[in-house]
Amino acid sequence: MAISIDLKAPETRTAFGEQALAASPASARAASDERPSLIGLSRDELGEALGAIGVPHRQVKMRVAQLWHWLYVRGVSNFSLMANVSKELREKLDAAYTIARPEIVTEQVSVDGTRKWVLRFPAKGAGRPVEIETVYIPEEGRGTLCVSSQVGCTLTCTFCHTGTQRLVRNLTPDEIVGQLLLARDRLGDFPDAATPAGAIVPSEGRLVSNVVMMGMGEPLYNFDNVKTALAVVSDGEGLALSKRRITLSTSGVVPMIEKTGAEMGVMLAISLHAVRDELRDELVPINKKYPLKDLLEACRAYPGLSNAKRITFEYVMLKGVNDSPEDARELVRLLKGIPAKINLIPFNPWPGSRYECSAWDEIERFADYVNQAGYASPIRTPRGRDIFAACGQLKSESERLRKKDREALEAAAG
Known part of the structure; x- marks a missing residue:
């Protein structure tokens, strides 16, 4: 039989009896988040996004490479995990943008x-x-x-x-x-x-x-x-x-x-x-x-x-x-x-x-x-x-x- 996965959140039931997830604070924020995402941007677009929050032009290329690595090689979904990015820049990024994953409603196997x-x-x-x-x-x-x-x-x-x-x-x-x-x-x-x-x-x-x-x-x-x-x-x-x-x-x-x-x-x-x-x-x-x-x-x-x-x-x-x-x-x-x-x-x-x-x-x-x-x-x-x-x-x-x-x-x- 198929199973649904417990994602460590309170459970609700859909009309079909499948296991679903009550929204956690993080997923609720993601569902209503109006910050633009940095995911899916080209390198040039990512550079423009960094420039928009005050990153000096001479640093943009380096910062783009850092973010690209964290997003797509390390797979982080939270700016706070970007260890070689300054705390000040991480806070600016978090205030202006999101890198959150989509909210999971159900997961079935x-x-x-x-x-x-x-x-x-x-x-x-x-x-x-x-x-x-x-x-x-x-x-x-x-x-x-x-x-x-x-x-x-x-x-x-x-x-x-x-x-x-x-x-x-x-x-x-x-x-x-x-x-x-x-x-x-x-x-x-x-x-x-x-x-x-x-x-x-x-x-x-x-x-x-x-x-x-x-x-x-x-x-x-x-x-x-x-x-x-x-x-x-x-x-x-x-x-x-x-x-x-x-x-x-x-x-x-x-x-x-x-x-x-x-x-x-x-x-x-x-x-x-x-x-x-x-x-x-x-x-x-x-x-x-x-x-x-x-x-x-x-x-x-x-x-x-x-x-x-x-x-x-x-x-x-x-x-x-x-x-x-x-x-x-x-x-x-x-x-x-x-x-x-x-x-x-x-x-x-x-x-x-x-x-x-x-x-x-x-x-x-x-x-x-x-x-x-x-x-x-x-x-x-x-x-x-x-x-x-x-x-x-x-x-x-x-x-x-x-x-x-x-x-x-x-x-x-x-």
Whole structure:
């Protein structure tokens, strides 16, 4: 069975009986904190922030290097821990800025070791606090963090739970980078930090070794913030994740694909799921704007594309919808000439979904065909289904609760 984690705070219960956290003074402050964050800033922006609180120009470069090291190598979340920064400057920094992590609403651990955090971010402007979900997937030899880029989504893909939630807003660079920092905190992936007893993590190397922009939202509809965040994540003197270990997944925002390769240089994944326009129009409605022909042309032109840097095509297996031998043959035909691999994803059900997962023998038959055609096509074993952390299942907790409340009111009125 899945478990929830005691984070040393008084417990409350959500409507689903999951363990949640009563806000501690620190998390309550974080939820209402109006100080700008230093997390996710470029070095130049960090220098400007230091200049704004009176750091002399001749010291800025040195101070930026100090802060960068403390934030992204040592992983501190409190200015008071920056031992080689003067007390006076630490106090000025704390008065003007924050480096706090997102507030954890719930933390759940699946039977397979997958972890899901519901995270709350402070209100922006006249808005209100928002929540997203972030997922950690441990596997042999690597640990992958699935990061969200938006609160909700506009794309309404019919097999995706997130698509049933309206878009609230884009996440900012500090909120995107903050998901990685929090995961490394909770897993003990910073120097001198301890990994939780019994946690399922890679046996050696970095515990968060890969990042996939495959959480809530469409990353290419939040291009500038995602680009800024991933530049921080891949910086060699900080978090230092290779761009080959960062994958951005898009449903097919064709005009932004070339720009992604040229300006971000990360690995690309395409949320494909159908091989005919009429079906993809239904499953992935953005296809009506950018049909398969245009999408595949953009993939062929992706900067840096090679056998060493292949595009991943994600294909969710839906019973009686897209899993026939004819679909497999057409998929191979469509991808001819594109250095690619295909991830076959057994459909992960969620409340109210109208689809079923393909039978396992159908999935294996499909995989055999595309493998024989020369495409590496692993079947992505469902992870975290018991805590709704699998592909296509993410949706913010507050949105789930609002839906449950609406249904309860409708039932009472009925």
